[in-house]
Amino acid sequence: MLEITGLTHSYGPAGRARPALRDISLAVAGGELVSIVGPSGCGKSTLLRCVAGLIRPAAGTITLGGSPVERVPDGLAVVFQDYSRSLLPWLTVADNVALPLRRKRGSAPAAAGEADRTAGPARAGRRARREAARAALATVGLTSEGGRYPWQLSGGMQQRVAIARALACDPVLLLMDEPFGSVDAQTREDLEDLVLTVRGQRDITILLVTHDIDESVYVGDRVVVLTPGPGQVRADLRVSLPSPREQITTRQLPAFVQLRAEVGRLVRERETETGAHSERGAAGPVPGTEATAANTGTGQG
Amino acid sequence: MTTDSPAADSPATGVHAAASPRESTRSRLAGRVLRGAAGVAGFLALAELLGRTRVISPAVLPLASTVLARTGGLATSPHFLADLGSTLAAWALGLVIATAVAVPAGVVLGSLPGVRAATRAIVEFLRPIPSVALIVLVGLILGPGLRMNVTLIVYAAVWPVLFNTIYGLDDTDPVARETLRAFGFGRLAVIRFAALPSAAPFIATGIRLASSIAIILNISTGYLAGRVSGNGLGAFIAEANTGAGNTALVLAAAIWAGVLGLVLNGLLLAAQRRLLPWHHEFTAEAA
Numbered sequence: 307m308l309e310i311t312g313l314t315h316s317y318g319p320a321g322r323a324r325p326a327l328r329d330i331s332l333a334v335a336g337g338e339l340v341s342i343v344g345p346s347g348c349g350k351s352t353l354l355r356c357v358a359g360l361i362r363p364a365a366g367t368i369t370l371g372g373s374p375v376e377r378v379p380d381g382l383a384v385v386f387q388d389y390s391r392s393l394l395p396w397l398t399v400a401d402n403v404a405l406p407l408r409r410k411r412g413s414a415p416a417a418a419g420e421a422d423r424t425a426g427p428a429r430a431g432r433r434a435r436r437e438a439a440r441a442a443l444a445t446v447g448l449t450s451e452g453g454r455y456p457w458q459l460s461g462g463m464q465q466r467v468a469i470a471r472a473l474a475c476d477p478v479l480l481l482m483d484e485p486f487g488s489v490d491a492q493t494r495e496d497l498e499d500l501v502l503t504v505r506g507q508r509d510i511t512i513l514l515v516t517h518d519i520d521e522s523v524y525v526g527d528r529v530v531v532l533t534p535g536p537g538q539v540r541a542d543l544r545v546s547l548p549s550p551r552e553q554i555t556t557r558q559l560p561a562f563v564q565l566r567a568e569v570g571r572l573v574r575e576r577e578t579e580t581g582a583h584s585e586r587g588a589a590g591p592v593p594g595t596e597a598t599a600a601n602t603g604t605g606q607g
Numbered sequence: 608m609t610t611d612s613p614a615a616d617s618p619a620t621g622v623h624a625a626a627s628p629r630e631s632t633r634s635r636l637a638g639r640v641l642r643g644a645a646g647v648a649g650f651l652a653l654a655e656l657l658g659r660t661r662v663i664s665p666a667v668l669p670l671a672s673t674v675l676a677r678t679g680g681l682a683t684s685p686h687f688l689a690d691l692g693s694t695l696a697a698w699a700l701g702l703v704i705a706t707a708v709a710v711p712a713g714v715v716l717g718s719l720p721g722v723r724a725a726t727r728a729i730v731e732f733l734r735p736i737p738s739v740a741l742i743v744l745v746g747l748i749l750g751p752g753l754r755m756n757v758t759l760i761v762y763a764a765v766w767p768v769l770f771n772t773i774y775g776l777d778d779t780d781p782v783a784r785e786t787l788r789a790f791g792f793g794r795l796a797v798i799r800f801a802a803l804p805s806a807a808p809f810i811a812t813g814i815r816l817a818s819s820i821a822i823i824l825n826i827s828t829g830y831l832a833g834r835v836s837g838n839g840l841g842a843f844i845a846e847a848n849t850g851a852g853n854t855a856l857v858l859a860a861a862i863w864a865g866v867l868g869l870v871l872n873g874l875l876l877a878a879q880r881r882l883l884p885w886h887h888e889f890t891a892e893a894a
Binding site: 385405 | 751790796
């Protein structure tokens with residue numbers, strides 16, 4: 307589904323460039339939810355921006371569904387951390403959610419084959435857009451807030467709107483850049499569960515960048531740990547926790563505690579340990595990924 | 608927030624929710640108007656007193672009551688109303704054309720740094736030329752009348768709208784831009800959906816600045832170009848000035864010009880609040 311090979315990027319002018327990512331290789335299977343954790347400044351967001359086609363990497367290749375990512379690919383949606391700036395204040399909640407559907411060449415539904423995606427349908431009509439926005443808002447539990455403006459809602463609700471907007475265009479790949487970094491703990495847990503629910507209902511692949519170790523384990527099928535910048539893959543751990551996950555009981559499981567400690571240790575480690583690559587999960591045999599049928603395991607893990 | 612009727616399923620919910628700050632704004636506005644009126648009344652009373660007590664001779668400065676009477680009288684003078692109409696026509700036409708020119712130009716200059724750099728020298732040369740200095744030149748080329756008035760207003764009014772458009776585009780939140788790009792929108796769509804709405808409050812401010820410039824310029828033009836049909840309030844003042852002892856009439860026309868500026872600015876502000884509610888509410892909410 308998504309393959310990243312030898313991805314390297316740096317910022318700034320040649321000569322005095324500040325490296326951000328070094329030789330990242332990662333394969334994500336369809337339907338997987340991969341958490342990416344690492345200390346701040348490790349290039350997590352850069353990685354996501356490269357996948358989104360917003361940045362052209364200095365070296366390496368990214369392919370999505372077999373075709374190389376050279377610009378913003380179809381069937382992709384991004385949820386940014388800063389929802390209050392990402393949502394447009396002059397549009398109502400419903401219009402914000404419908405916004406991605408106003409693009410001239412809309413993406414094909416996720417279920418359609420890759421070939422259909424390049425020749426996507428024409429721009430959705432006004433009624434179809436409104437209907438899609440309503441459905442997306444229902445998914446995140448904000449059916450009645452469509453007529454309000456984003457800045458009239460609480461932070462958690464705003465981020466729900468941003469998630470609804472990302473889902474409205476029915477993406478095959480959802481990128482989330484520290485999506486719950488600006489909300490309180492309770493809201494954060496609700497939003498984590500919302501993402502898991504959405505993932506269970508749709509055929510969608512999610513890449514979630516976070517600096518929260520607990521969160522990376524709780525939501526992920528896999529946790530990819532990056533080294534301090536320039537980011538390299540330090541470890542790629544499979545999370546084998548039962549599904550559905552539950553905020554209290556899942557976090558009590560010995561497997562969760564153990565894996566969380568493992569990830570925490572890997573994130574904290576200062577020296578670059580090249581041998582740590584592709585470590586297996588600490589919690590026993592790898593069960594099939596929950597709630598998705600199409601996990602064909604193209605990953606190296 | 609207000610505890611209004613639970614008409615939760617109507618799309619008007621948001622409007623209801625926003626009603627409370629708007630109402631308080633309204634009452635604050637009413638208070639401001641009241642205090643402003645009291646100030647004006649006090650000033651007029653003082654002027655009347657100074658005249659009546661001969662501290663300032665009414666021969667030099669007419670009594671406030673005389674001036675006010677003339678001001679009221681002008682409302683029924685067809686001669687004056689025609690000039691007022693000319694000023695309004697030149698103002699409206701000039702402002703519309705200036706906006707229609709300046710906003711697209713601002714979008715081009717604001718989103719294409721290359722073009723902006725290439726045109727900087729021309730813009731910096733043209734901008735400081737006072738439009739008043741061009742009155743004679745434009746008058747010679749176009750002859751007096753509406754065409755000349757509109758041309759001069761357009762020249763003067765383009766700058767504030769142009770620069771505010773550019774600044775407004777520069778001010779667009781990079782996260783909003785990136786969001787749209789991440790949804791696959793192209794350059795033009797990013798301008799349409801993010802940059803232009805974000806710049807709209809700046810543009811509106813530019814138009815209000817341009818509006819007062821337009822009135823000042825129109826009166827200067829009329830005053831210099833003189834009594835020709837279509838030269839507006841300035842021409843009326845110039846003509847009133849020629850008659851001896853017509854100070855009251857000149858002052859009355861000046862009061863009309865001031866009130867006109869005030870009313871037009873108020874109308875534009877009201878239109879801005881209505882068309883761009885998020886800016887007002889957003890900043891009120893964030894505070």
